[in-house]
Amino acid sequence: MSNIVAVKQLTKTLGNIKVIDNISFNIKDGEFLAIQGPSGSGKTTLLGLLAGLEKADEGNIVVVDKDLTSMTEDELAIFRRYNIGFVFQSFNLIPTLDVIENIALPLFPEHISRKDMFERAGKVAKAVGLMERLDHYPNELSGGEQQRVAIARSLINDPKVVFADEPTGNLDSKTGQVVIELLRKLNSERRQTVVLVTHDDKIANASDRIIKLLDGRIANEN
Amino acid sequence: MFRYAIKELLKRSKLYLLNVITIGLVTLMVITLNSLASAYREAARLPFQDIQGNIIIQRNGNVPENISGVLLSCSLAPIPQELVSKIKGIDGVKDSSAALTLWVFDPDNFKRVSGVNFQDSFGRELAAKITDGSVPAGDDQILVEKTYAQKNSVELGKEITISGHHFKVAGIVRATGNEIMASDVYVNLQTAQEMAYQSQNLQKVETFNDTDVNIIFVNVGQTALEAVTRNIEGIVSNTTNNTGKTPLGQTIGSYNIYTPTSFENQISSLFHLSDRLTWFISLILFIGAAIIVARNALRTILERRREFGILKTVGFQNTDIQHEMSLEIFIQVLAGFLLGLAASVIAIVVLSRTTVSIAIPWELTAYPHFLLANPNEANVTQTHLLPIKLEPLQVFASFIIIVAVGLATSFFSIWRINKLRPMEVMRHE
Numbered sequence: 001m002s003n004i005v006a007v008k009q010l011t012k013t014l015g016n017i018k019v020i021d022n023i024s025f026n027i028k029d030g031e032f033l034a035i036q037g038p039s040g041s042g043k044t045t046l047l048g049l050l051a052g053l054e055k056a057d058e059g060n061i062v063v064v065d066k067d068l069t070s071m072t073e074d075e076l077a078i079f080r081r082y083n084i085g086f087v088f089q090s091f092n093l094i095p096t097l098d099v100i101e102n103i104a105l106p107l108f109p110e111h112i113s114r115k116d117m118f119e120r121a122g123k124v125a126k127a128v129g130l131m132e133r134l135d136h137y138p139n140e141l142s143g144g145e146q147q148r149v150a151i152a153r154s155l156i157n158d159p160k161v162v163f164a165d166e167p168t169g170n171l172d173s174k175t176g177q178v179v180i181e182l183l184r185k186l187n188s189e190r191r192q193t194v195v196l197v198t199h200d201d202k203i204a205n206a207s208d209r210i211i212k213l214l215d216g217r218i219a220n221e222n
Numbered sequence: 223m224f225r226y227a228i229k230e231l232l233k234r235s236k237l238y239l240l241n242v243i244t245i246g247l248v249t250l251m252v253i254t255l256n257s258l259a260s261a262y263r264e265a266a267r268l269p270f271q272d273i274q275g276n277i278i279i280q281r282n283g284n285v286p287e288n289i290s291g292v293l294l295s296c297s298l299a300p301i302p303q304e305l306v307s308k309i310k311g312i313d314g315v316k317d318s319s320a321a322l323t324l325w326v327f328d329p330d331n332f333k334r335v336s337g338v339n340f341q342d343s344f345g346r347e348l349a350a351k352i353t354d355g356s357v358p359a360g361d362d363q364i365l366v367e368k369t370y371a372q373k374n375s376v377e378l379g380k381e382i383t384i385s386g387h388h389f390k391v392a393g394i395v396r397a398t399g400n401e402i403m404a405s406d407v408y409v410n411l412q413t414a415q416e417m418a419y420q421s422q423n424l425q426k427v428e429t430f431n432d433t434d435v436n437i438i439f440v441n442v443g444q445t446a447l448e449a450v451t452r453n454i455e456g457i458v459s460n461t462t463n464n465t466g467k468t469p470l471g472q473t474i475g476s477y478n479i480y481t482p483t484s485f486e487n488q489i490s491s492l493f494h495l496s497d498r499l500t501w502f503i504s505l506i507l508f509i510g511a512a513i514i515v516a517r518n519a520l521r522t523i524l525e526r527r528r529e530f531g532i533l534k535t536v537g538f539q540n541t542d543i544q545h546e547m548s549l550e551i552f553i554q555v556l557a558g559f560l561l562g563l564a565a566s567v568i569a570i571v572v573l574s575r576t577t578v579s580i581a582i583p584w585e586l587t588a589y590p591h592f593l594l595a596n597p598n599e600a601n602v603t604q605t606h607l608l609p610i611k612l613e614p615l616q617v618f619a620s621f622i623i624i625v626a627v628g629l630a631t632s633f634f635s636i637w638r639i640n641k642l643r644p645m646e647v648m649r650h651e
Contacts, residue, residue, distance in 0.1 A: 048645045081537025096229040109542040
């Protein structure tokens with residue numbers, strides 16, 4: 001398998017603290033990778049850097065053959081729209097939009113008809129089991145359902161990589177397990193690379209590989 | 223994006239409603255204020271509509287010692303024909319006419335008599351008000367004002383005597399008592415000049431030549447009005463030989479020049495606003511609106527910080543978010559403007575039913591107050607419906623400025639949003 005993410009001598013400083021300290025690693029296409037580490041170890045910052053949400057101070061990040069460190073903010077936005085899906089711990093849905101609109105959100109800036117937009121969103125909603133909830137608003141959904149909406153939104157453009165930051169952090173263990181199984185299923189059926197940050201050993205152990213961070217450095221990789 | 227904007231506006235409806243109401247109020251105030259200012263300027267021209275001119279010139283004279291026979295309307299002085307010709311020759315003067323207003327104290331009654339050239343613009347305007355009969359065909363024919371005719375049983379074709387001269391009534395004219403130069407009888411100008419010239423009582427107080435007049439009407443294009451007025455002021459200042467005061471406190475020999483501006487000054491001090499002042503107040507209101515809308519936009523951005531971070535994370539470029547924000551602001555601006563416009567239409571309809579009173583200077587329609595039981599009746603006031611209307615140009619200008627306020631707010635919002643980094647959303651979770 002080829003590398004879909006290649007990180008080389010990556011460094012990021014926030015204030016006076018080196019949050020990511022000269023790390024290098026690769027992620028293979030179709031891999032299900034877990035990033036673990038204690039609080040403040042740099043997990044979320046690393047995920048932000050890999051998704052092009054944060055600018056690196058030093059080093060290179062190549063995702064889907066594109067060097068993110070040389071791209072402008074607008075180029076990164078377009079790149080994220082088509083190549084990267086992002087799932088947050090606290091779902092981050094838009095409260096004024098219903099489920100189908102939240103799923104279709106990344107398509108809003110595109111000049112496509114409302115019908116086509118919702119047709120595509122409907123297909124993804126079906127894949128994550130939300131067909132009965134399309135006209136509901138986020139505050140009418142359970143935590144697990146909200147996270148499934150967030151996952152569906154991350155998949156609307158069929159991205160190469162899905163980054164998930166503590167996707168089960170706000171869910172009970174049973175619902176969390178359902179979400180992880182969903183991500184696993186998407187990974188195996190759609191061959192999408194999934195990179196997730198988690199505290200949970202059980203979830204990490206279900207992944208193909210674990211990268212453990214400590215003080216911004218890779219402490220362990222297996 | 224439009225649906226997204228509408229949903230967002232409905233979600234924070236209270237805050238956005240404040241913007242809409244602010245814009246609406248500013249629109250209402252600006253349009254109404256400007257319309258009122260225009261209406262009062264327009265109202266100041268209304269007294270002039272009866273005379274086919276927009277500048278009136280008179281000269282202050284002496285009070286006669288003996289109130290009998292033919293006199294100049296007190297206390298007007300004769301104006302030489304030479305000055306009439308000079309004024310006619312001023313650049314920008316479209317037309318001019320001159321008349322002679324007299325008081326005639328006959329033994330049995332009193333008449334206000336005006337000598338008019340029935341062929342000039344004032345004469346033609348008067349002829350248009352004839353209700354019965356026709357324009358006098360000769361020097362021995364006259365027009366009689368309808369109310370005077372009714373009071374004194376004067377009929378068409380009847381003969382009446384004025385200061386020993388016999389005249390036949392050629393027409394009845396309807397000229398309301400509060401018009402400028404309202405008279406009981408209108409005779410040919412030359413006949414009036416002859417009567418004045420031969421009056422010993424008149425000649426005792428003023429030197430009257432048989433071609434003199436005592437009122438001049440000048441018709442000037444609106445744009446040239448100021449320049450022509452200045453020019454006339456220059457001419458008459460060279461011809462005056464001022465001595466003493468009239469009973470009204472005016473300098474004898476000096477000239478009075480009446481224009482719409484001089485009427486405007488006395489209509490209303492509250493709404494006597496110059497164009498500059500009106501637009502200055504409008505500008506202040508627009509700036510106030512911009513500050514309120516920008517402050518609310520800032521509050522919205524702070525509340526929606528996380529939302530904008532999410533949008534950037536899922537692939538919205540700054541321009542996409544800018545379009546979204548601009549759309550939301552434009553909807554508010556448009557709603558506010560339409561609300562303000564609707565309120566302005568209502569306000570203007572209500573104001574158009576109010577009246578404006580314009581006091582006509584006594585000399586312009588002079589009546590000997592000592593003949594009246596109540597001397598105050600000699601004061602003449604014209605009451606008109608306020609000529610207020612919605613000016614399309616003002617509406618358009620207000621809309622453009624309101625849109626500019628919206629754009630300024632958009633730029634401010636965009637500047638704040640561009641600075642937002644999506645990773646901040648994640649860190650503050």
